[in-house]
Amino acid sequence: GENVEQHPSTLSVQEGDSAVIKCTYSDSASNYFPWYKQELGKGPQLIIDIRSNVGEKKDQRIAVTLNKTAKHFSLHITETQPEDSAVYFCAASIKGEDDKIIFGKGTRLHILP
Amino acid sequence: KAGVTQTPRYLIKTRGQQVTLSCSPISGHRSVSWYQQTPGQGLQFLFEYFSETQRNKGNFPGRFSGRQFSNSRSEMNVSTLELGDSALYLCASSRDSTYEQYFGPGTRLTVT
Numbered sequence: 076g077e078n079v080e081q082h083p084s085t086l087s088v089q090e091g092d093s094a095v096i097k098c099t100y101s102d103s104a105s106n107y108f109p110w111y112k113q114e115l116g117k118g119p120q121l122i123i124d125i126r127s128n129v130g131e132k133k134d135q136r137i138a139v140t141l142n143k144t145a146k147h148f149s150l151h152i153t154e155t156q157p158e159d160s161a162v163y164f165c166a167a168s169i170k171g172e173d174d175k176i177i178f179g180k181g182t183r184l185h186i187l188p
Numbered sequence: 189k190a191g192v193t194q195t196p197r198y199l200i201k202t203r204g205q206q207v208t209l210s211c212s213p214i215s216g217h218r219s220v221s222w223y224q225q226t227p228g229q230g231l232q233f234l235f236e237y238f239s240e241t242q243r244n245k246g247n248f249p250g251r252f253s254g255r256q257f258s259n260s261r262s263e264m265n266v267s268t269l270e271l272g273d274s275a276l277y278l279c280a281s282s283r284d285s286t287y288e289q290y291f292g293p294g295t296r297l298t299v300t
Binding site: 109111116117118119120121124164170171172173174175176177178179180181 | 192219221223230231232233236238243244246278280282285286288289290291292293294
């Protein structure tokens, strides 16, 4: 079955700097890669996603890149702000088959003042 | 548009008891998935329902079960609770498997 590895587990960056979180997946059939942000006491919130027919997607300060050959995908957050502090999860699934999502273990992002 | 709602938000049960959790998906969404979140294991897929049928199931024992009603609302049941079942149980909904999933706030279950 699918396995998603996520690194680093903890990341501290200075406010205004960029943050990068990296993930790898094992199942070449995976075609959908969402990223979720989870704040304390809340459920995961979808912040951006990418499908396998696209190499990069950007939404304001957030971007995601996908390398299908290497089975890598990454989240980039630029000009980080205090409200970016949260736990971020990458995930992979096979859209069109069912809604089963396999998640990475999460990255706790700290934005330092 | 209202988001995914889950009830109750918090629950304390005793080992050996059973529990039923409820999830109301976003209006128009027909797929409901359940996940268990623990500090040690992270987010793990339990099962998914679409149009009242279980479409996929994760690697959990038979004590974990679920169902979906004709209005797409879903319930999950855990029988013979164990201490290790203490977790945040999350429900997510989508229109169908080609669309993105949105999560509810979760039900925090504590087993004592």
